[in-house]
Amino acid sequence: MVTYDAFVGTPGLDIFERELAFREERGGFSLTLKRNCSTTPAALASVFAALAIVVLAIAAGFAAVGAWLVLPFAGLEVALFAAAFLLHARRATDYERFELRGGRLTVEVSEAQRRRSYTADARSARIRVHDERAWLCAAGEEELEIGRHLDAQTRRRFAAELARRLHC
Numbered sequence: 001m002v003t004y005d006a007f008v009g010t011p012g013l014d015i016f017e018r019e020l021a022f023r024e025e026r027g028g029f030s031l032t033l034k035r036n037c038s039t040t041p042a043a044l045a046s047v048f049a050a051l052a053i054v055v056l057a058i059a060a061g062f063a064a065v066g067a068w069l070v071l072p073f074a075g076l077e078v079a080l081f082a083a084a085f086l087l088h089a090r091r092a093t094d095y096e097r098f099e100l101r102g103g104r105l106t107v108e109v110s111e112a113q114r115r116r117s118y119t120a121d122a123r124s125a126r127i128r129v130h131d132e133r134a135w136l137c138a139a140g141e142e143e144l145e146i147g148r149h150l151d152a153q154t155r156r157r158f159a160a161e162l163a164r165r166l167h168c
Helices: 041-064 070-092 152-166
Strands: 003-007 017-021 023-025 028-034 095-101 104-111 114-121 126-130 133-137 144-146
Touching (some): 104 144, 133 152, 144 152
Antiparallel strands (some): 003 017, 104 114, 133 144
C-alpha cells in the first residue's frame, strides 16, 4: 500500500491531512478520489430546512405587524438558498475511480451526477503533467484530466506514482 499525505486547506494546520492509498489487487490496483465533503445529504437538508424556517418565521412576524412586503423577499431568499444547496449537492458526490486489472486501466469519472468510463491499455497509456494539471493520454483516445480533487502537490505525486504503476 502506498500512502500520500498532503495538506488541503491552510498550510501549517495538520488537521487537514489527506491520505491517498492505492488498494492493491491481484496484478493491479484500485483507487477512488473524491471531493472532501464533510456533510451528508441528510445533514445538508436539515440545515436548509432550519434556515428556511427561521427566514419564513421572521418574515411572517413582520407580515403580522403590517409589513407584508417582507414575505416575497423572504420567499426569494429561501429560493436562492435552495438553488445554492442544490448546486452544492450536485457536485458533492463527484469522484474519479482508477482500476488496473489484466493490463487494462479503467477510469470512471462522475461529475454532476454524470458518469463516464474510459478504458486504455496500461502499457501504452502516458501521464502528462503541465501547469499543475495531470492528464492521462492513451493511444487513439482523447486526453483525460485526472486528479481534479487533489491539491497541486499531491496531484504531481499521484501522477508520478500512477505512471510508475502503469509501466511496471
